[in-house]
Amino acid sequence: MAGQVVDYLSGVLAALPDAPLADLSYPHDVLADPDLRRPPPEHGRPLAELLAVVDRAARPGLNPSSPGYFAFIPGSGLVSAGLADLVADVLNRYTGMAAPAPGLVALEADVLRWLADGLGLPATAGGLLTSGGSIATLSALITARHDRLGEDFLSGTLYATDQVHHAVVKAARLAGFPTGAVRIVPTAGGLHDGGLHMDVGALAAAVAADRAAGRTPFCVVGSAGTTNTGTVDPLPAIADLCAREGLWFHVDGAYGGAFALTERGSARLRGIERADSVVLDPHKGLFLPFGTGALLVRDVGALRAAHSGDDEAGYLHDLDELELPDFAALGPELTRDTRGLRLWLPLHLHGVAAFRDALDEKLDLAAAAYASLRDVDGLTLLAPPELSTIAFRCSGPGTPEELDARTAELLRRVDAEGRVFLASTRVRGRRLGRLCVLNHRTDRARLDEAVSALRRHARDLAGP
Numbered sequence: 001m002a003g004q005v006v007d008y009l010s011g012v013l014a015a016l017p018d019a020p021l022a023d024l025s026y027p028h029d030v031l032a033d034p035d036l037r038r039p040p041p042e043h044g045r046p047l048a049e050l051l052a053v054v055d056r057a058a059r060p061g062l063n064p065s066s067p068g069y070f071a072f073i074p075g076s077g078l079v080s081a082g083l084a085d086l087v088a089d090v091l092n093r094y095t096g097m098a099a100p101a102p103g104l105v106a107l108e109a110d111v112l113r114w115l116a117d118g119l120g121l122p123a124t125a126g127g128l129l130t131s132g133g134s135i136a137t138l139s140a141l142i143t144a145r146h147d148r149l150g151e152d153f154l155s156g157t158l159y160a161t162d163q164v165h166h167a168v169v170k171a172a173r174l175a176g177f178p179t180g181a182v183r184i185v186p187t188a189g190g191l192h193d194g195g196l197h198m199d200v201g202a203l204a205a206a207v208a209a210d211r212a213a214g215r216t217p218f219c220v221v222g223s224a225g226t227t228n229t230g231t232v233d234p235l236p237a238i239a240d241l242c243a244r245e246g247l248w249f250h251v252d253g254a255y256g257g258a259f260a261l262t263e264r265g266s267a268r269l270r271g272i273e274r275a276d277s278v279v280l281d282p283h284k285g286l287f288l289p290f291g292t293g294a295l296l297v298r299d300v301g302a303l304r305a306a307h308s309g310d311d312e313a314g315y316l317h318d319l320d321e322l323e324l325p326d327f328a329a330l331g332p333e334l335t336r337d338t339r340g341l342r343l344w345l346p347l348h349l350h351g352v353a354a355f356r357d358a359l360d361e362k363l364d365l366a367a368a369a370y371a372s373l374r375d376v377d378g379l380t381l382l383a384p385p386e387l388s389t390i391a392f393r394c395s396g397p398g399t400p401e402e403l404d405a406r407t408a409e410l411l412r413r414v415d416a417e418g419r420v421f422l423a424s425t426r427v428r429g430r431r432l433g434r435l436c437v438l439n440h441r442t443d444r445a446r447l448d449e450a451v452s453a454l455r456r457h458a459r460d461l462a463g464p
């Protein structure tokens, strides 16, 4: 069976550079395929037939593994991590607690230590791997809530800009906060002057106003790379304010945090080492397949206190306390996959330098895209990239609505060529195109294809 799967996947990977990037037709005829949509049979079918069904099922939609994928935050799908998953799943050990699989828990704990060290967090830091950034954010906000507000938390307020990922707002809701608890802090400038950074003076004023009104400010969320534009908030100034005001400082590094591995990235992310909690998404910045986020908390005791009360189940008491973490005590899940291997194996197999170099290359590629696009007639770039994302908008004559439509048409034409795929976002009501470089397979040649398509179509749309 494994041989058949490997043969199938080898073919998939060989075809990947030229495989279709996006098929967004809906309803897609694949969905009407009776072979695809039927209940499990009473008696099994050959694996080869089923792999063919899976292959067809994977066709409609987007292909984020492609080197030409620059939309949203690309997810690469490092193959060695997939192999680690296979090993982990076939071994099938229980890693929710240390005692049943201390060696495998140690490998995962060591990866988390390495991540915490890479961010500059102290020895007291610890955390866990999650299924993604959203769940990691939920645990972070629950920890902040528990640590700073206790059980009577309904007057609590937390602060972020309007550029924060919606996972933060969702996590606040799931953590029990009423609508309105998330205060939107103004940014320091307008759309076109790179002004999407948190205005820390405005943050201080908002905190003071809330205190005066009887609310309980408890947490500030800084972005280490927003999804929209890759903007990094002024983390040192936010850290200063949090220290002064006794607020929990959370950093959303789901997109940008991994760049701390590089020299340039760590300079841009300065201040992240002062966070009380940081979310990373290895399924973004460390090129892993979807399904791996990470939460690191400065004081792992706060994480444990928030997630494990006195309610430990009797049937777990036979398991000895080890020096190793019980991940079940640090997060919402009791049983989980052996997540650590999907980080441990690639990091040890390829070496840290391979990851650092790949991230450095993404910074270079985004800088190159910016340099080649900034003088194009009919195109305005928002700001030089702080990480690996550039945002742009059609410019020239026309109302803002017409320029929105022209920007959408630009992306439609670029995507229609089939070599690259870009998507847009809306910021302050205006449509922006985005080019986010974060796939380990994306190289200079593919970036140049994206840039040249953008230049050509932007000029055409600008007219004579």
Ligand SMILES: Cc1ncc(COP(=O)(O)O)c(C=O)c1O
Pocket (backbone or CB within 6 Å): 073, 131, 132, 133, 134, 135, 165, 167, 225, 226, 227, 252, 253, 254, 255, 281, 293
């Ligand atoms: C900045 C940021 N934060 C949080 C998230 C949520 O992470 P996930 O999709 O892994 O749940 C994302 C990504 O989608 C993101 O880009």
